Amino acid sequence: MPSKPHRFHGILHSARLLEQVLEDRLAPTGVSPRQAHVLTAINELEPVSQSCLAEAFEVKQASMSTMIDRLLAADFISRAPDPLERRRNVIGLTDKGRSKLDAIHKIWSEMDEHIQTLLGAADADSYFRLSAELRGALGGHPPGQRPRPVA
Template sequence: MSVSTVKVGPLARVLACDEEAHAGLLRRCRPSAGDRKTCGQKKYLIIVRLLREGISLAEANVPCGQLIVRILIISMLSQGSRFHLLLHSADLLEERLRIQLSPLGVRPRQARVLDALHRMGSVSQVELAREFDVSAASMSTMSARLIEAGFILRTTNPDELRSNVLRLSDSGRALLKDVKAAWREVDVIIENAIGAEDAEALARLTHKLRDQLGGRGPGRGHAKTLAKAATPRKRRRRATEPPA
């Protein structure tokens, strides 16, 4: 599929625009001097380093973050390597996920924060940022919106009175049910696009790729640690006791 044939929301217009339009986007986003220099170079390695923070900024509705992610896609599509198709497909799916989540008033990354908190229970903002591998500032912006909306509660840490912990509110737990329904709708979109068998194979391969690259679902390792800690240990058998 060529860049000009993409037909998904605002992303299509950005992918189809020329260098002059890119410059206009930069001016409207009013990035800092550092952002302007970095985005203007559009060098492959620089853009890769910007991707993670760019996505975080985009989820926080910061225009320059959205621009960084889109420039990354444009740059990678122009290189023609196979993994760019994977990145492009992921971006198109995320756009559809945004549409599914829009009536709920949350963005894809915010939805994942709710899911992570559901598994982790009460957790500090620093721990949550570490689980998502983003800066504390990015997580602060994201969690502040969820707190303001009433989906997350911020309370004093009982183990450290000078710090706070985050946890899901009742409305956050109710919202998470709708979020998971939206996720299932995206699974259906994939199945309708490539068939159930290929969709299952794709899920299996991307899961393997994620694990091999050192990734994991935010909060999953934390949940396993809590479960292990809650499991009572068997009493060690004394040397004089006969085996059962």
């Protein structure tokens, strides 16, 4: 048995705890954290195909299909034929979906401030920078942005 705990467990646990705080804050909006992330990506990328969204979030088509179905059922998004390629559909925000964006961005700002309060400004800035570096080193990137080439 290892004599020291594995340090990455703190990262996983912190992420889960932060997600719980985020879920609680988003609850009054009727949007989950993952739905909020997808809605903001659709807003930035629309009109966008479901396959492009799956690629942007680095998830399987089936997972994105489930998310799209839930967002359609909630009337947050619409699906229509792509005017440039009739064989595929594109996703866009409905007025109801667009009306959620201000609250989502406000809550995300509150989350940044919450982390700053917990860690202090300098450590929070370091944490955010290192988190972005780790994401990039692992091959991840924000939806809609290309990953940086690996050196």
